Amino acid sequence: MTNTDERVRLWSPVCEAVAALLAPYAEVVLHDVRGDRVLGVWNPMSGRGPGAPSLLGELDRLAPSPGGVYGPYEKLLADGRRLSSVSAVLRDPGGEPSAVLCVNLDRTPLEQAAALLAAFAAPSASRPEALFEQDWTERVQQIVGAYVREHGRPVERLTREDRLAVLAELDRAGVFTVRRAPSVVAGALRTSRSTLYALLAELRRSRP
Amino acid sequence: MTNTDERVRLWSPVCEAVAALLAPYAEVVLHDVRGDRVLGVWNPMSGRGPGAPSLLGELDRLAPSPGGVYGPYEKLLADGRRLSSVSAVLRDPGGEPSAVLCVNLDRTPLEQAAALLAAFAAPSASRPEALFEQDWTERVQQIVGAYVREHGRPVERLTREDRLAVLAELDRAGVFTVRRAPSVVAGALRTSRSTLYALLAELRRSRP
DNA sequence: CGCCTCATTGGACAATATGTCCGAGCTGGA
DNA sequence: TCCAGCTCGGACATATTGTCCAATGAGGCG
Secondary structure: OOOOOHHHHHHHHHHHHHHHHHOOOEEEEEEEOOOOEEEEEEOOOOOOOOOOEOOHHHHHHOOOOOOOEEEEEEEEOOOOOEEEEEEEEEEOOOOOEEEEEEEEEEOHHHHHHHHHHHHHHOOOOOOOOOOOOOOHHHHHHHHHHHHHHHHOOOHHHOOHHHHHHHHHHHHHOOHHHEOOHHHHHHHHOOOOHHHHHHHHHHHHHHOO | OOOOOHHHHHHHHHHHHHHHHHOOOEEEEEEEOOOOEEEEEEOOOOOOOOOOEOOHHHHHHOOOOOOOEEEEEEEEOOOOOEEEEEEEEEEOOOOOEEEEEEEEEEOHHHHHHHHHHHHHHOOOOOOOOOOOOOOHHHHHHHHHHHHHHHHOOOHHHOOHHHHHHHHHHHHHOOHHHEOOHHHHHHHHOOOOHHHHHHHHHHHHHHOO
8 A cells, every 4th residue: 555645646735725725614535436445634523534434425325516526415523513515526637537525614613603693683582681781880981981082181171061962972871761870970070960960951951 | 729628627526616615705716827827717706717817926926835735815806805815736647737726715704794793792982872771661561571471471460479580580681770660660560669679679688 | 267377568767869059169261 | 350150069859769567468278
């Protein structure tokens, strides 16, 4: 038995390229179509190595495309991962089948991402709960902080107009429907509770 | 000029397989390394077809892996799409370079999905505002309603345990950080304010 | 039925929190 | 300097939140 099959030398660039492109989610296997053995594996996932049996019999039950390509079809790994696979019959210069190239793409990462996306896109009625902003205090700091950063003035040096603007945002955000919000906001705005109410009154006089 | 190059016959199964596996986000191109021409394209994306110039000069500046594979490296399409590409030098039985296989994977769908995921995972400072649940009253009704529907008992006939359970949900959802919530919840649960507080106390005794 | 237990209830009350108001004090411009 | 306009601390009036209790009511059981 020669250490490197002539066919491996011939096809390995392709195998390596595909494996590199799809790493680490794909495995490329080169099969010996006559001896029913594995000639080489790139990015092994299924635990097989060169010399293992090929189990290519299943290909017989599939209809190839005109170009001699099978699939994509689904495979199941021992640990439950699902794979998308395609196989191609490779022929030697004389037109005779000499090897089978098989690419196995692990679908689970994609499926997980898709599930996440789907769950996100469809709000779903499963659990309508758990959404009332636990740390609203932090949120207040964020809103104030955003304004400060955007205007390059520290909280202490905000003008009356600045504070009015921030208050408008906070009010629009519904902050004041929360218990104890007035004190927290006054603190965050570095102003007194009295002033806070004065500003708030002014604000609500112009936009009821 | 022959209609089908010998090399196309030889390599097309590979090209077709890869193109099929990655469709519709990948393009496979087979280049003539000597004549600097395109021999074939599967899933064309860049508008090139057989016979077009290859523009393979750029490969000279890249260092191949031991197996003769270049990449993955980045390419830019005319319309702005970004591609991940790998190239493999294919050699004839005599070991002489005869063609270059190039796989171009359109990264934009993945990048968009990744951006969406990233945006979702990291709330981001873009617009931290406008999220404090305007109609929390409605929300209370929904949570209570969901429980009622799920247990097939109208609100009036909920048992003590039922109300405890609903209260647990409401509390966990932070409803009671909102002003005037106790009265609203008592109303929604068809119970008195007194009982409401009693249940709440019991609840918080077991899970502080 | 009569008795007993336990949950519920309205309302009293205490404890906080929310809004208002006012006089004192500060600041910046005429 | 004086004035206009704000801000501030704190008093005060209201509103909301929590507690408590005695009365009431709804079973379960002998």
